[in-house]
Amino acid sequence: MEHPKLTCMQCGSELTHITTYRKGEGNNMDDWDTYDVGSCPKCSRSFHRNRRTDESMALPCEPQCPRCGTPAHFHSVDRTLTEPAGDPTGMIYACTLHPEHRWTRDGTGDRWTPLV
Ligand SMILES: [Zn+2]
Numbered sequence: 036m037e038h039p040k041l042t043c044m045q046c047g048s049e050l051t052h053i054t055t056y057r058k059g060e061g062n063n064m065d066d067w068d069t070y071d072v073g074s075c076p077k078c079s080r081s082f083h084r085n086r087r088t089d090e091s092m093a094l095p096c097e098p099q100c101p102r103c104g105t106p107a108h109f110h111s112v113d114r115t116l117t118e119p120a121g122d123p124t125g126m127i128y129a130c131t132l133h134p135e136h137r138w139t140r141d142g143t144g145d146r147w148t149p150l151v
């Protein structure tokens with residue numbers, strides 16, 4: 036899928052495109068906003084960008100692995116998680132050393148839900 040170039044809000048590096056999703060109110064998806072999600076290879080932060088308003092937002096700080104304390108990194112996209120977890124991105128975060136510790140983001144806000 037075509038997507039605009041994304042840059043890191045922190046260091047200005049070009050972001051690796053992860054996924055694109057749509058979010059909005061009402062049943063008419065034509066009125067929804069399109070967001071691109073990218074991850075910075077340098078500082079490992081992830082950012083959303085709204086295509087309509089051109090606004091960027093940092094994702095909330097990643098949860099930390101309970102075993103080694105390392106912040107979780109983007110792991111994969113699981114679209115089947117969208118329904119129960121309510122996260123339109125379906126993005127999964129995991130510890131790079133302990134991938135059995137995984138989280139998904141609460142679609143309504145900045146909470147992380149552990150996946151067990
Ligand atoms: Zn960066």
Ligand SMILES: [Zn+2]
Binds near residue numbers: 103105
């Ligand atoms: Zn770990």
